[in-house]
Amino acid sequence: MIARPRLVSLVGAAGFACGLVLATLLASADFEREQGLWIGLTLVIGWGWVGAGTFAALRRPDNRVGTLMVATGFAFYVMVGERTDVAALFTAGIALESLFAATAVHLLLAFPSGRLRGGLDRALVAAAYVAVTIGGLVPTMFIDPAAVGCHDCPANLLLIEHDLSFAERWFDGLAVVGIAILLATLVLIARRWLRASPPLRRAVTLVFVAGGALMMLLAALLGASLADTSHTVIDVGWYSALVPFGLLPYLFIGSLIRAKMLRGGAVGSLVATIGDTPGPGDLRDALATALGDPSLELAYWLPSSEQYVDAQGRKVVPRARSGRAVHRVELDGVQVAAIVHDATLLDDPELVEAAGGAAALALERERLEAELRAKVEELSASRARMIRFGMAERRRIERDLHDGAQQRLVSLALDLRLARETVRTDPDRADELLGAAADELTEALEELRELARGIHPALLSDRGLAPAIEALARRAPLPVEVDSRLNGGIPEAAELAGYFVVSEALTNVFKYARASRATVTIEERPGEEAARGSLLVAVTDDGVGGASVDGGTGLRGLADRIASLGGRFEVDSPAGRGTTVRARIPLD
Amino acid sequence: MARPKRVLIVDDHPGFRASVRRLLEGQGFEIVGEAADGAQALRCAAEVEVDLILLDIHLPDLDGRDVAGRLGATPDAPAIVLISSRDIDDLDDSVERAGARGFISKAELSGDALAALLR
Numbered sequence: 001m002i003a004r005p006r007l008v009s010l011v012g013a014a015g016f017a018c019g020l021v022l023a024t025l026l027a028s029a030d031f032e033r034e035q036g037l038w039i040g041l042t043l044v045i046g047w048g049w050v051g052a053g054t055f056a057a058l059r060r061p062d063n064r065v066g067t068l069m070v071a072t073g074f075a076f077y078v079m080v081g082e083r084t085d086v087a088a089l090f091t092a093g094i095a096l097e098s099l100f101a102a103t104a105v106h107l108l109l110a111f112p113s114g115r116l117r118g119g120l121d122r123a124l125v126a127a128a129y130v131a132v133t134i135g136g137l138v139p140t141m142f143i144d145p146a147a148v149g150c151h152d153c154p155a156n157l158l159l160i161e162h163d164l165s166f167a168e169r170w171f172d173g174l175a176v177v178g179i180a181i182l183l184a185t186l187v188l189i190a191r192r193w194l195r196a197s198p199p200l201r202r203a204v205t206l207v208f209v210a211g212g213a214l215m216m217l218l219a220a221l222l223g224a225s226l227a228d229t230s231h232t233v234i235d236v237g238w239y240s241a242l243v244p245f246g247l248l249p250y251l252f253i254g255s256l257i258r259a260k261m262l263r264g265g266a267v268g269s270l271v272a273t274i275g276d277t278p279g280p281g282d283l284r285d286a287l288a289t290a291l292g293d294p295s296l297e298l299a300y301w302l303p304s305s306e307q308y309v310d311a312q313g314r315k316v317v318p319r320a321r322s323g324r325a326v327h328r329v330e331l332d333g334v335q336v337a338a339i340v341h342d343a344t345l346l347d348d349p350e351l352v353e354a355a356g357g358a359a360a361l362a363l364e365r366e367r368l369e370a371e372l373r374a375k376v377e378e379l380s381a382s383r384a385r386m387i388r389f390g391m392a393e394r395r396r397i398e399r400d401l402h403d404g405a406q407q408r409l410v411s412l413a414l415d416l417r418l419a420r421e422t423v424r425t426d427p428d429r430a431d432e433l434l435g436a437a438a439d440e441l442t443e444a445l446e447e448l449r450e451l452a453r454g455i456h457p458a459l460l461s462d463r464g465l466a467p468a469i470e471a472l473a474r475r476a477p478l479p480v481e482v483d484s485r486l487n488g489g490i491p492e493a494a495e496l497a498g499y500f501v502v503s504e505a506l507t508n509v510f511k512y513a514r515a516s517r518a519t520v521t522i523e524e525r526p527g528e529e530a531a532r533g534s535l536l537v538a539v540t541d542d543g544v545g546g547a548s549v550d551g552g553t554g555l556r557g558l559a560d561r562i563a564s565l566g567g568r569f570e571v572d573s574p575a576g577r578g579t580t581v582r583a584r585i586p587l588d
Numbered sequence: 589m590a591r592p593k594r595v596l597i598v599d600d601h602p603g604f605r606a607s608v609r610r611l612l613e614g615q616g617f618e619i620v621g622e623a624a625d626g627a628q629a630l631r632c633a634a635e636v637e638v639d640l641i642l643l644d645i646h647l648p649d650l651d652g653r654d655v656a657g658r659l660g661a662t663p664d665a666p667a668i669v670l671i672s673s674r675d676i677d678d679l680d681d682s683v684e685r686a687g688a689r690g691f692i693s694k695a696e697l698s699g700d701a702l703a704a705l706l707r
Contacts, residue, residue: 402646402673403601406673407601407603407604407673408603409695410604410607410673410694410695411601411603411604411606411607413694413695413696414604414607414608414610414611414694414695414697414698415607415610415611417611417698418607418610418611418614421614421615422614433610440603
């Protein structure tokens with residue numbers, strides 16, 4: 001197999017050789033009246049297309065424009081073959097006379113990316129190829145050159161039977177089809193030009209003007225042939241059409257170089273300005289300028305929370321939508337940011353790619369800053385919530401003390417006073433009062449213990465997390481199964497957080513879940529390589545579900561407590577299908 | 589012998605009301621009613637003839653001081669003694685301006701303390 005650049009060069013060389021051979025053949029074709037002119041045209045136009053196409057194909061191997069240009073050069077040679085006296089070339093020239101127009105339509109619609117973009121483009125190009133091949137072959141079989149006055153012409157190898165009126169009717173039908181294809185192409189490239197981003201528009205204007213002129217002149221020629229206009233007029237039109245056609249390869253090359261330079265220039269100035277983008281949003285402005293898209297937006301990827309944020313740290317969702325496209329920027333294979341840009345920039349996807357690549361490092365820097373801002377925002381929100389939570393907690397403790405133990409102790413004081421007063425006069429009554437006082441005291445002590453456990457569970461400091469949670473389960477009003485897989489040595493802050501997750505979650509189960517049982521899982525997950533280990537806590541019940549962090553059931557306080565330790569907290573509680581509260585607490 | 593003083597106890601803790609009832613009945617008072625909040629207290633005071641109202645400052649619905657102001661404004665108003673489980677030092681001077689006869693900390697409540705205030 002031949003390497004692609006070599007193949008391209010070989011085809012290019014063959015194209016030059018073909019031009020020379022054709023020129024020689026033209027020189028010996030005595031029936032052709034304008035031998036000199038056509039020798040010149042063959043070399044200027046044919047070599048132009050083949051040469052420019054080869055150059056483009058070598059410089060931009062990924063872009064099909066070069067290949068299509070070379071093909072257009074060969075299609076032009078085929079047409080010129082009609083003017084030689086080699087019967088095969090002559091026949092092929094008549095049959096495939098308009099092949100060059102089809103490749104030109106293909107080229108204009110595929111410019112500048114080299115790809116056809118939609119069903120309409122593809123249908124139009126397919127129709128053009130069918131029209132110039134089958135449409136050209138059929139009438140060729142019914143024309144005898146000698147019968148239409150060219151006695152020096154070589155033989156038509158495809159001739160079956162001379163039937164000029166059929167051939168003419170066929171040509172008329174073909175002309176209508178041709179006009180439709182040419183005008184549709186004209187409309188499409190005009191619309192594409194109007195929608196192009198300003199820098200791209202500047203690069204393609206000359207190509208589209210020349211291409212549009214070619215489409216119009218060819219359509220006018222077909223119209224004139226339908227109207228049986230004189231040969232002189234048709235000849236003038238024909239030679240005028242060769243002007244934009246001959247210019248096009250050079251314009252294509254100019255435009256490709258210009259787009260490339262444009263890209264180099266845009267990326268160059270971007271690289272130069274990246275150093276001066278200290279503030280949030282400056283990098284966006286630099287990219288918007290480089291790509292000529294003022295509406296450009298940037299979104300930074302936060303791997304920790306698996307979401308995109310803008311430069312201010314606010315959550316955003318970059319989405320391709322009508323007229324907008326998303327380009328994801330990666331650095332060393334890791335997602336960094338997304339550029340949401342005008343979809344017209346897709347005409348030159350390498351420009352966005354190159355700009356994104358040039359900006360990747362700066363984007364990573366801004367991503368880290370955005371991540372930091374998002375963290376600070378979350379941190380200050382969680383700090384404010386922690387303070388409010390702490391204050392509410394103190395009020396709750398004061399109220400619990402006041403309504404609970406304090407009231408019991410007050411009653412106790414009164415009962416003891418009464419007992420003292422009655423102990424002589426009514427010893428039985430005093431005995432009864434003292435019994436009630438002792439009960440009251442037991443209750444008060446239990447309430448104080450419960451309260452103290454809520455502030456800091458003594459069992460946790462004395463014996464550790466698993467025994468403390470088993471004690472919680474024993475006191476529970478419904479069966480609670482505890483599955484603990486701990487190795488010990490968990491830091492106190494993590495233990496305390498884990499304990500409160502279980503305690504608060506179980507309180508919610510008793511109060512709201514209407515569950516018949518609950519399961520508590522506590523597990524120590526060792527860290528992998530450099531990552532630190534974590535404590536996983538889960539409380540599951542078979543209750544009514546429907547719990548949420550924002551439901552005001554103490555889960556928000558837990559979420560904040562876990563967030564303040566850099567952990568993750570989630571509540572999975574589909575209505576009617578139980579609740580699972582999960583926390584992952586890092587072990588530092 | 590003088591008619592026993594008729595007392596209305598206003599407090600939201602039933603355990604405390606029961607203790608006060610036992611204590612004061614043992615000391616010659618007649619408990620004619622109990623109320624768990626301010627609204628009940630106002631209703632009760634309008635229905636039953638009362639000589640003395642023991643009124644908790646921290647009621648679930650109203651502030652005991654406001655209740656005292658409204659009860660004290662009626663003609664032949666009963667004597668009102670404000671009570672609280674807090675100490676007098678934890679309360680501001682609004683207690684003294686509430687139109688009550690005085691204040692007794694709940695733990696120090698006794699017939700003698702009441703008699704001293706009512707003298």
